[in-house]
Amino acid sequence: IEGKNIFQFPLGLGDNSFAKETLFYSRRIGRQPQYEPDLSDDAWIRTPGQTSILGAVKLSGKTANGLSVGVLDAVTAEENADISLYGNKNRVVVEPLTNYFVGRLQKDLDEGNTSLGGMITSTNRNINHSYLNFLDRSAYTGGFDFMHQWKNKNYFMNFKMSFSHIRGNKEAILDAQNSSVRYYQRPDAHYVSVDSNRTSLSGYGGTFNIGKQGGGHWQYMLGTVWRSPGFELNDLGYLREADNMMQFLWVGYRIYNPVSVFRNVSINLNQWNGWDYGGEKLFAGGNINGGAQFLNYWGFYLGIDRDGPSLSHADLRGGPSLRNEASWNNWYSVYSDSRKKWQFSLDGNNSWRDDRISGSHSLNLNLAVKPANNLTFSFGPFYQWGIDNLQYVDTPDKAGPARYIMAKMDQKTLGMVFRLNYSITPNLTIQYYGQPFVSAGRYSQFKRITHPRATKYDQRFRNFDENQISYDAADEVYRVDENRDGISDYSFDLPDFNFKQFQSNLVIRWEYNPGSQLYLVWSQGRTISDAFGRFSVKRDFRDMFSYAPDNIFLLKFNHWFSF
Numbered sequence: 001i002e003g004k005n006i007f008q009f010p011l012g013l014g015d016n017s018f019a020k021e022t023l024f025y026s027r028r029i030g031r032q033p034q035y036e037p038d039l040s041d042d043a044w045i046r047t048p049g050q051t052s053i054l055g056a057v058k059l060s061g062k063t064a065n066g067l068s069v070g071v072l073d074a075v076t077a078e079e080n081a082d083i084s085l086y087g088n089k090n091r092v093v094v095e096p097l098t099n100y101f102v103g104r105l106q107k108d109l110d111e112g113n114t115s116l117g118g119m120i121t122s123t124n125r126n127i128n129h130s131y132l133n134f135l136d137r138s139a140y141t142g143g144f145d146f147m148h149q150w151k152n153k154n155y156f157m158n159f160k161m162s163f164s165h166i167r168g169n170k171e172a173i174l175d176a177q178n179s180s181v182r183y184y185q186r187p188d189a190h191y192v193s194v195d196s197n198r199t200s201l202s203g204y205g206g207t208f209n210i211g212k213q214g215g216g217h218w219q220y221m222l223g224t225v226w227r228s229p230g231f232e233l234n235d236l237g238y239l240r241e242a243d244n245m246m247q248f249l250w251v252g253y254r255i256y257n258p259v260s261v262f263r264n265v266s267i268n269l270n271q272w273n274g275w276d277y278g279g280e281k282l283f284a285g286g287n288i289n290g291g292a293q294f295l296n297y298w299g300f301y302l303g304i305d306r307d308g309p310s311l312s313h314a315d316l317r318g319g320p321s322l323r324n325e326a327s328w329n330n331w332y333s334v335y336s337d338s339r340k341k342w343q344f345s346l347d348g349n350n351s352w353r354d355d356r357i358s359g360s361h362s363l364n365l366n367l368a369v370k371p372a373n374n375l376t377f378s379f380g381p382f383y384q385w386g387i388d389n390l391q392y393v394d395t396p397d398k399a400g401p402a403r404y405i406m407a408k409m410d411q412k413t414l415g416m417v418f419r420l421n422y423s424i425t426p427n428l429t430i431q432y433y434g435q436p437f438v439s440a441g442r443y444s445q446f447k448r449i450t451h452p453r454a455t456k457y458d459q460r461f462r463n464f465d466e467n468q469i470s471y472d473a474a475d476e477v478y479r480v481d482e483n484r485d486g487i488s489d490y491s492f493d494l495p496d497f498n499f500k501q502f503q504s505n506l507v508i509r510w511e512y513n514p515g516s517q518l519y520l521v522w523s524q525g526r527t528i529s530d531a532f533g534r535f536s537v538k539r540d541f542r543d544m545f546s547y548a549p550d551n552i553f554l555l556k557f558n559h560w561f562s563f
Contacts, residue, residue, distance in 0.1 A: 002558075003060030006070040007104055009119045009143055011162060012207055012225050021227075023119050023141050023162060024102050025238040029053065033079045033095035035132060040085065047081035049550065051095050066108030068117070074100045078126070096135065097126040100236055106145070114148045123235040133169035136176070139235035140165045154215030158223075161206045164232045173198045182229055182242045183313055188320045188453075191278035192229050192243070203231030203242060211250070219252040229277050243313070244282060248272040258295060265292040268303075276313065280321075283310040287329075297337035301347075305329040311453075315392055316404045322390070322452040323460065325354040343368040351386075355457050357408070360386030366417075374423040382437075384413040390461070393443065394492035396480075404449040405480075405492055406461065412535040413439040427511040434504035438540035442533040443495045446478065476531065496533025500544040502526040515560030523552040 004026070012019040030053050039045060056074035063069070079095040099122075106117030123139040125132075143162035149155065166176060177184040177194050184192045209223025226245040233239035248270065255265040267290035274282040289303025307327045315322040333347035345366045352359040361384070368378035391409035395402055415437025422430045446469055447461040454460045469480050471494070479488040508520040526549045 003058070003070065006060045006062070006068050006106070007072065007102060007119075009104070009145065009160075009162075011143075011160060011205055011227075021233065021237075021239050023121055023143050023233060023237045024104075025236065028123075028234075028236050029056070029074050029100050030076060033081070034135060035092075035094040037081060037083060037092050037094070039083065043083055043085045045081055045083050047094055048079050051079050051098075052077040066112070068104070068106040068108075070102065070104035072100075072102040076100070093129055093132065096128070096132055099124045102236070113150065113153065114146075116146055118142065118144045121236045127169075133171045134175050135168065136166045136172050136235055137168040138166070139232070141233055141237060151215065153213070155212050157210045159206075159208050161204070162231075163202070163204045164230075165200065165202045166232050166235065167200045170197060170199060173201050176201050176232055178318060180314060180317070181232065181234070181239060183318050184229070185318050186313060186320060189278065189313075191276075201230050201232060203228040205231045205242075217253050217255065219254065221248075221250045223248055241314070243276050244274055245277070246272060246274045261294055263293045263295050263297070266290055280311065282313075284308040289331075291333075297339060298335065300332070300334045302332040303330065305331075315390070316449065316452065317392055317395060319395065319402065319404045319449070320452045322449065323454065324390070325358070325457055327351055327353045341370050343370075353389075355389060357389040358387055360384070360388075376419075376421045378417075378419045380417040380419075382413075382415050382417070384411075386411055389445070391443070393446065393495050396490040396492045398490040403480075403490065404452075406447055406449060407443040407495065408445040409441050409443050409495075411439065411441040413437060414535075414537055429509045431507045431509070432505070434502070436502040436541065436544060437500075438535075438537065438544065439497075439499045440533060440535035440540070441495075441497050442535075494531055494533075496531050498530050498532045498534075498540060500526075500528045500540050502544055502549075513560070515562075517556075517558045519554070519556040519558070521552075521554040521556070523554070525550045 007024050007026075009023040010019060011021045011023070030051050032050055033048060037045065054075045054077050056072070058070075058072045060070045061068075076095070076098045078093055078097040080091045081094045083090045083092060101122045102119070103121075104117070104119045106115055108115050120142040121140070123136070125135055125137055127133065127135060127137055141162065141164045143160060145160045146158070148157050166173070174194070174196050176182075177198070182192070183189070184194045205227040207223065207225050209221055211221030211223075212219050224245065224247050227239070227242045229243040231239065231242040249272070250268065250270050252266060252268040255262070257264075259265070267288070269286070269288055271286040273284045276282055285305065285307040287303055287305035289301070291299060291301030293299035305328070307329065309326045310324045311321050312324055313321050315324070329349065329351045331347070331349035333345065335345040336343050346364070348361070348363045350359070350361045362382065364380065364382040366378060366380040368376060370376050387408065387410050389408045390406050393405040393407050395404055415435060418432070418434040420430070420432040424430065445463055447463045449460060450462050451459050464480065467484050468482055469478055471478050472491075476494045477491045478494065479491045481487060482489050502525065504524045506522040510518045512518060526544055526547055528543060528547050
């Protein structure tokens, strides 16, 4: 991650899902192997948790005349899983030998008021086994970005354009068409279709925004974001969803100087609309939010949001699009003076759908103390709970028309975040981060979708009655008898879950010479999941620490040469 600002190429703005999408996502290199062999119940398998990086080289920096350069190339190993069945041992390739490349150039012009740049990435896999044909053999992405500011940088304009092209076996490109990023197989998608003979897929995306960011009380921005249906970045980048375009407008008012009891005040208005590439409206909404800091450096922030009825292409996992009810959302935050020895902040949010059933809530508390100028400790518990009356469960195999099974899900999550920063000397520091959390989801009121686009909420689904659905505890499956003839028509697995995870990192950093550092890192992870479905803090936290952890130790040596 050193020099990571040079390699950044985000495709959106703000804190929405578009802003997280990027051409380069470093965690793809060394990722967990992607192939999972089909095994009998008696088989035993040992598979690596990560892909080994055989070698990598990175060059990054900025010249005196404002040219930023970033080049990265990495080769990851062919990884094998060991399988044993009745004493017979076998090795299976679970990840092919792969080369990753990233190149980035960006030039500052007009004393930093203008920048012009581009990025290219490539992923090439050495696939020698037919069962790995679901992976792209090669993937290429590229982008162009332009930013201009004027009138003392009070006004700005940003433009980004990007493209993608993947190649592979028919199976790989079919998987790409049917993936959760685009769902070409949707029965109501009239503008895209699945082509099982394709061996490549291409797409494009972009962002444009223009506005005012200084020079007075008023600020504003108008922009748009777009992703074509064939856009694909996930071999070396990150893309959550393609096939959409969005328009947004933001207007803000700022008071920078103290007035009455306030040190500063801000208020914002936002509005947005979204469509797919078939021209169908997907979502619309707006919010008002604002905050202030008092003269004593305490402050608050709050907002309220209204999302109109929406149309989701993803809720039925490749089935028809599903209409969702409109919702109200609010959020708030209160914080104390950050200059003090003791600090705290409290924030939360609430959401309610117009169906009067679904909703979610969260509370987050953070307490921090500075016993000395060189020592800081913080503790932050968080709790989230909510109900979703239309949570996807399964599309079971059956003869005749597909059945999309949904249910009411009651989920609770509790976790804590610990942080410690200790500067023993200006050149020797210790940092610790730890986060345990547990989550449980329980499903009830199972139903099947009947008319997914119905205007009236209760016409979109039909609940199973007690004579239509039963639970088989021995096999942990639900069996459905739709016509009540005493014969099961189809079944689906018990969806209840309990998820427990603990992640921690300890970093010791020693700067033995100016610009030269030695790092010692200890990372520990514990992940356990089962199907109790009942939320129990005592049991789940006890179980979390009863399993053997995964430990990673890393030593990094960095030396600065001055010429």
